[in-house]
Amino acid sequence: MPKNNRRNKGPAPALGNLEFLRWMWAQLTSMRTALLLLLLLAVASLPGSFVPQRGVDARAVEAFRIRNPDLSPWLDRLGAFNVYSSPWFSAIYLLLMASLIGCIVPRTRIYLRALRARPPKAPRRFERMPASGSFETTADVDTVLAAARRVVGRARVDVVSEDGDGGPRGELRAERGYLRELGNLVFHISVVVVLVGVAVGSLIGYRGAVIVTEGNRFSNVLTQYDEFTSGTWFDPDSLPPFSLELDDLIAEFDTGDGPQRGAPRLFEANGTYRDGLDGDDEDFSIRVNHPLSIGSTDLFLVGQGYSPVIKVTDPEGNVVFDEAVPFLPEDATYTSGGVVKVPDIGTEQLGMQGFFLPTAARTAEDAASISIFPAAANPYIALQAWTGDLGLDEGTPQSVYVLDTSKMTQVLDENGDPFRIELQPGQSSTLPDGTVVEFTELEQFARFQISSSPLAGVPLGGVAVGLGGLVLSLFIRPRRTWVRATSDGSRTVVEVAALDRVPRDDLPDDLTAFIDRLRDEIEPQEKP
Structure with a gap:
């Protein structure tokens, strides 16, 4: 075996x-x-x-x-x-x-x-190529190759001439479309530039949010932010010194009867700002998608709401609190929640929590009030009160929008039920201990997002350049073309072949058009 x-x-x-x-x-x-x-x-x-x-x-x-x-x-x-x-x-x-x-x-x-390489040699058998053709002419080999050189245009070209056994022969090798791969490289490099720009920008930039009530001022210091985040490499001491004062806020809503009723139509914050410690006051007007730019810092108007002015008078008649308190919107009709903290009222502290309705209405006589429109057509505020320790003296930071009642006692009415404060502008309510809570007036607030992206132009430039590279990679056709001319002394056989490095269906038609142009270049036809 x-x-x-x-x-x-x-x-x-x-x-x-x-x-x-x-x-x-x-x-x-x-x-x-x-x-x-x-x-x-x-x-x-x-x-x-x-x-x-x-x-x-x-x-x-x-x-x-x-x-x-x-x-x-x-x-x-x-x-x-x-x-x-x-x-x-x-x-x-x-x-x-x-x-x-x-x-x-x-x-x-x-x-x-x-880029340094020369176009490749022509294949031995053109008929094996995706597109090929041939024709005969009486022109000599040099004339054919010179005409082919003019027809291929800006392509990289090598021309080789030699004497064969049957007579002179020559070959033109042309390649074009090098910019396609350059476009690919530019696109991918641009993606890296965008990624690096975004990453570095987030490491050295910062973003914060602050609520400013009409008539109040904001200075760009860390303690005045309601929310603040920054990158790892950001130094809080490097916050640019600027300040602004909000004079008025314009809020307009759709008053029609259709499905868009109550939809916001215009938010515009107007006031003055000062760039630097000793800069001059300049007017500003910020609208949605139209920020205020101060150096590398942009201020966006991202929200609006209402700040009822609450006045609290202790039983002895001393005014212990008189401030505008922002109530944060929770739905499309601006039903808003808020907290009032009064730290100095006798031996105890007073906290109130409730909701604000800009346009209060009742769907039934015994039903709770709801807001039916976001504009302040019928303002109404409802609060419940607690007395005790607000936790403000412990030194632990806490949100001004959250009331911790764990160390407090709820204020009750004579029936033992939670004492309810319901007010409209100009009205007041007296707690069982004689403390008076008054809703004096209504103001608006603007919520600003303040952000600094020092390298914001880098991703933007990368995207723009990347789109250019993408256009090059999509529309440039890398193509190799060969023209071989062989003469026997009386006639010259011209063979042409083409190869697309990115396959396309129109290659045969393009080659036919190329051959027609080449024949016209070699033997111009007389026009009538």
Whole structure:
């Protein structure tokens, strides 16, 4: 029996540590992985659009947690309230940057070698090419090659002439479309520039939110922010010195009877600002999507609401509180919640919590009041009161919009029910201990988002340049064209072939048009 000389092949040997790392790097830096990571980054960004973010609106996060007490702890563990600074989002971000850089560097080397290389030699048999054709002419070889040189235009060209056994022969080799790969490289480099610009900008920038009531002033210092987040490399002492005073806020809503009734039509904040400690006061007008820019800092108008002016007089007749208190809107009709904290009233402190209705109405005689329109047509405020320790003396920071009643006692009426304060502008209510609470007037507030992105122009420029590169990569056709001319002394056989490096269906038609132009260039036809 014949001996079987084939060796039995066992399983492939296991990769060593170095080989495994090389394999991992090759997988990471493949274009397929880069595209997958780019898609994954887009998908990972979606929760940030549906779930409120602490860095954007901490108040909305707290409201979401109150509405969803069971779901919120799980979302918090997953980092859904801080999507863009979460470890998993950062990991995808960094992997994408590494993948793109790993793709760009070797492709750049290959592209530079291709720029220095000459067009390849013509294949021996043109009929095997995707598109080819031939014709005969009485012109000599040099005339044919010179005409072909003019027809191919700006393509990189090599012309080779020689004497063959049957007579003179020559070959033109042309290649064009080098800008296509340049466009690809520019696009991918631009993506890296955008990623780096966004990352560095977030590390050195800051973002905050503040509520300013009409007639009040805001100075750009850390203690005056309601919410403030900054990058790791940001120095709070480097906040630019500026201030602004809000004179009035214009809010207009749709008053029609259709489905758009109550929809906002205009929000405009007007006042003056001062750039620097000794700058001159200048007027400003901020509307939605029309921010005020002061240096590298932008001030956006992102919200509006009402600040009832609450006056509290103690039993001895001393005014212990007289301030405008912002109530934060909770729905489209501006039903708003708020807290009033009065720290200096005798031996105890007074806290009040309730809601404000800009246009109060009742759907039935015994029903609770609701707001039916966001404008302040019939202002109404309802509060409940507590006395005791507000926790303000402990030195622990606390939200001005949250009332901690754990060390307080609720004020009750003579029937033992919670004492209810219901007021409209100009009205007052007296607590059982003689304290008077008065709703003196109504003011509006503007909610500003203040952000600084020193490198905001870098991502914008990267996007603009990247779009240019994308256009080059989509519309430029990399094509190789060969023209071979062989003469036997009386006639010259001209063979033409073309190859698209990116397959297209119109190559045969383009080659036919090329041959027609070449024949016209060699033997101009007389026009009638």
